[in-house]
Amino acid sequence: MTTYESPLQKFTDGNAIPQLGYGVWQVEDDVAEKVVAAAFKAGYRHIDTAMIYGNEAGVGRAIAASGLPREELFITTKLWNGDQGYEETLAAFDASLERLGLDYVDLYLIHWLTPKAGKYVETWKALVELQKSGRVKSIGVSNFTVETLREIEEATGVVPAIHQVETHPYFPQAELREYEAAKGIVHESWSPLGNNSDLLGESALAAVAEKHGATPAQAVIAWHLAKGNVVIPKSVTPERIVQNWESLGVTLDADDIAAIDALDKGAEGRIGGDPAEADYR
Numbered sequence: 001m002t003t004y005e006s007p008l009q010k011f012t013d014g015n016a017i018p019q020l021g022y023g024v025w026q027v028e029d030d031v032a033e034k035v036v037a038a039a040f041k042a043g044y045r046h047i048d049t050a051m052i053y054g055n056e057a058g059v060g061r062a063i064a065a066s067g068l069p070r071e072e073l074f075i076t077t078k079l080w081n082g083d084q085g086y087e088e089t090l091a092a093f094d095a096s097l098e099r100l101g102l103d104y105v106d107l108y109l110i111h112w113l114t115p116k117a118g119k120y121v122e123t124w125k126a127l128v129e130l131q132k133s134g135r136v137k138s139i140g141v142s143n144f145t146v147e148t149l150r151e152i153e154e155a156t157g158v159v160p161a162i163h164q165v166e167t168h169p170y171f172p173q174a175e176l177r178e179y180e181a182a183k184g185i186v187h188e189s190w191s192p193l194g195n196n197s198d199l200l201g202e203s204a205l206a207a208v209a210e211k212h213g214a215t216p217a218q219a220v221i222a223w224h225l226a227k228g229n230v231v232i233p234k235s236v237t238p239e240r241i242v243q244n245w246e247s248l249g250v251t252l253d254a255d256d257i258a259a260i261d262a263l264d265k266g267a268e269g270r271i272g273g274d275p276a277e278a279d280y281r
């Protein structure tokens, strides 16, 4: 069996993130403990959770039981929308850290812009403070827009290390990725496999996958990796956890990438909420 190691993407703050990680949205807390253990066994060292997923404690138990040195792990969690605001953020962060059983996280994200609440600038200031405290190594955002990425930078002089946002072949985020590249913001793809849409059944993917002796999911993960995206596929199925990790052994050529690029559906390709409008509380 080949042993893989994820490539790293460098942040402008000097830290780096493993490009292939493991996401745990819609995973019950007790299940999270088991599947994160399986992910560690497969080789993943980067775990993506959030307060709203309700499984930080289960992730924390898996970390504690793993025996893996803390410095080999990369743990992300996120501030939920109802906790935005300067003081509220500091308190919510403490609670997340406690549930995880950690004394620092590698990455803390503002989960959604929530434009109507209008608190994202003061919330970003709290993340800047948390990074200074050393209890968060890197800070970033999720579900922002070009305009609001610019706004938080102008308010603080601090550019997010990373932007986690819906990205998959149906909705590849070309314009946003161009702005991020100019700013050195790493792009992170959520719902990278298209979360139960028709994506994995596309015949174009089947053709690319067959050419490489791979599965459609592996072809999609390899596409994200080739684009430089950080990618965090979720699965609670043991063989898929391993299969997704083994995407690291799949290298696409320019024709394969063009064939997957052609699946772009424009605005129609979006599966989740539009950050400019979504105001989940």
Ligand SMILES: NC(=O)C1=CN([C@@H]2O[C@H](COP(=O)(O)OP(=O)(O)OC[C@H]3O[C@@H](n4cnc5c(N)ncnc54)[C@H](OP(=O)(O)O)[C@@H]3O)[C@@H](O)[C@H]2O)C=CC1
Pocket (backbone or CB within 6 Å): 022, 023, 024, 025, 026, 048, 049, 111, 142, 143, 164, 165, 189, 190, 191, 192, 193, 194, 195, 196, 200, 215, 217, 218, 232, 233, 234, 235, 236, 237, 240, 243, 244, 272
């Ligand atoms: N910041 C944000 O707002 C958001 C962040 N995220 C993050 O991104 C992560 C991934 O996104 P998510 O929405 O979960 O969806 P994904 O795009 O990762 O798709 C997950 C689905 O694909 C299935 N699947 C996984 N691997 C395979 C495979 N090899 N072959 C076939 N099917 C497969 C899973 O099934 P099964 O589990 O049954 O195996 C599950 O139904 C989340 O877990 C979360 O960490 C997601 C949404 C929003």
Ligand SMILES: O=C(O)C(=O)[C@@H](O)[C@H](O)C(=O)CO
Pocket (backbone or CB within 6 Å): 025, 050, 052, 111, 272, 280
């Ligand atoms: O999965 C996430 O990270 C999300 O932000 C959302 O899909 C969220 O969990 C949700 O359910 C929105 O109401």
